[in-house]
Amino acid sequence: MNQYETVFILNPVLSDDQVRETVDKFTGLLKGTGAEIINVEKWGLKKLAYLIDKKKSGFYQLVEFKAPATAIAPMEVEMRRDERVMRFLTVRLDKHGVEYAAKRRSKVANK
Amino acid sequence: MSTIESTNAAAPSGEVRYLQPIAIDTNNKKKYCRFKKYGIKHIDHKDPEFLLRFLNEQGKILPRRLTGTSLKYQRKLSQAVKRARHLGLMPYVADNLK
Numbered sequence: 001m002n003q004y005e006t007v008f009i010l011n012p013v014l015s016d017d018q019v020r021e022t023v024d025k026f027t028g029l030l031k032g033t034g035a036e037i038i039n040v041e042k043w044g045l046k047k048l049a050y051l052i053d054k055k056k057s058g059f060y061q062l063v064e065f066k067a068p069a070t071a072i073a074p075m076e077v078e079m080r081r082d083e084r085v086m087r088f089l090t091v092r093l094d095k096h097g098v099e100y101a102a103k104r105r106s107k108v109a110n111k
Numbered sequence: 112m113s114t115i116e117s118t119n120a121a122a123p124s125g126e127v128r129y130l131q132p133i134a135i136d137t138n139n140k141k142k143y144c145r146f147k148k149y150g151i152k153h154i155d156h157k158d159p160e161f162l163l164r165f166l167n168e169q170g171k172i173l174p175r176r177l178t179g180t181s182l183k184y185q186r187k188l189s190q191a192v193k194r195a196r197h198l199g200l201m202p203y204v205a206d207n208l209k
Contacts, residue, residue, distance in 0.1 A: 007157065007198055009199065048199035049196075050199065060198075087197070089194060089198055091156070096153040097153050099152070099153070
């Protein structure tokens, strides 16, 4: 079980409940493949540094989870198919990354 | 007395004196790798404020000879910057980034 973190950007034209529904869809998909969701963070609507398929902003969403390596590929295939997701990046965390993520979570929690 | 007058004074008159370049050391501040010094182990690709310090105005990654970072952390840094660019947190090209 490695620890991963995925950041994905959702289309800004979506309404709030569509955003929530997309996020629930992916977290559900992960739980289905035996992943353990550690932290779900919503950064909300942010301006992009450059145009991504002609959009200037997007809903950023961060998901940190522990999962077996086999759970990543199907999730990414699903993200590629879903046209609401404009861009995504899944990163496997090494031991320094895990420690940094824990520290960052505690900082965000008590802010 | 600056070095120019001292050389002129010492030489007998009439002999052509060539100006020696004055030894000006620009900044002898020893460069150090800030990741090793402050014990930063993981460079996060999610906060652009920290990464912006390692980019020049055009958004390009600064070379090691200017920032003084060690090779190990320069690789991690460039990977983090490229990930941040992929996520739209940082521009690929910019004109007045700072």
